[in-house]
Amino acid sequence: MAEAPTETLKTVVLNDKHVALGGRMVPFAGYSLPVQYPAGIIAEHKWTREHAGLFDVSHMGPSFLMLNERSGDADADHAAAAGLVEPLVCGDLVALKPGQLRYTLLLNESGGALDDLMVGRSPTFPGGLYIIVNAATKDADFARIEAAVSSRATLQRADDNYALLALQGPEAVAALDALVPGVADLTFMTYGTFDWQQDKVFVSRSGYTGEDGCEVLVPVADAGALWDALLTDERVKPIGLGARDSLRLEAGLPLYGHDLDETVSPTEAGLGFAVSKRRREARDFPGADRILREHGGELARVRVGLFVEGAPAREGAEISDGAGSVIGKVTSGGFSPSLSRAIALGFVPPEHAKPGTQLQVSVRGRSQPATVAELPFVPHRYVRKAKP
């Protein structure tokens, strides 16, 4: 029942905190991380939806890219830095305003996703970008970015000398603002630098749960103190990877390596919003031919949400149409604690993708009814404008 670690796992800076809190440590993307604390996945999930959940996501890949030769003109320096990374992704990075973050995808020449990531324009440092990639792909992603920018910019990894914490939920921003005043002024998908103890922390209003909240990049020396200080707030509880997964699944957000891989294009994954208009018109991103064909309607498959009757349908379960022909596969599936039912994400041809369409999923060799659902399963509650 238990997975035996087969390789040496890296530990995160806060490893001892997780163990002391009773976290059940499991291998994930090469790191030992808490899948849950004693409260359990369902309680942790619901706490995050109602209050504020604190996640250690230090396994991920935060980094800073700095333009080497700056002109002194902030917009020109930003355009130069963004222009070095843009050929790798489908998003408009040049258009970012200071302190703005954007979700985008690293693509291969066939338009398949090598990773999904966040790129921000430094609020203070012209020609600086804040880039956060996924844990399992980070070495390859950083190598790819470094090769693209060559000697014109320097990529500084921040995954070893910083911890990355996510505080998510309707009370998250208020709880963080009590410790780090000013973060409540951030709006969704912006970030800034703030003083904490003797150091600076990078706080973005973002996350991957569908809730309002922040992600905080904090230097290793202060990480434990910030973690402890947040947990003294009665609104805040530690949340493991298990609930992180069920929260993002309910929010309809794809998980790289499951719902996204190098064969899946942004269009297929329902991430067409991440292919910006300017880039579409310029056709200057990897796999543009395919993605623009798909954008025009030539799509073989699309990502859908499914309400599953009965047992949860897990990754790999076959999806069939009403007549019983196999039309696709589940890429993530599980139990929704908020809805108390089984939900899944998977890919099917567009003619079967309309919400309400009756399909079937195969679980342990038996067919179970499944209905195409609107995504997200649970509404997003992002705060796009700061409260006056």
Added chain:
Amino acid sequence: MTVKYTKDHEYIRVEGSTGVVGITQYAQEQLGDIVFVELPTLGKSLKQGDEAAVVESVKAASEIYAPVSGKVTEVNENLSGEPGLINTSPDADGWIYKIEIADAAELDGLLDAAAYEELTK
């Protein structure tokens, strides 16, 4: 009352010629919140080691094997509506099914409480 254990973390509580089967306290802790239970079919004949039921946690599905051979005589229908009984009361309200023990000698090959405790240390 005799309770025997498998190395796969099932228990069987022997009540005359019937065995009550469930998963241990240790197993429910390891699995976490149980969200779905697939019960065996009533009357089904199982051989020792056959897959008898499936319990699903938020994250994964786990098979429950038959500790001994026999016929399924009763299933715990309460688990259909309240699968979390396995978490809150694995050895009482969270039992999964009852089996008519075909060959009591098979019980001798299972672990006793002390041996099981040793296994989970």
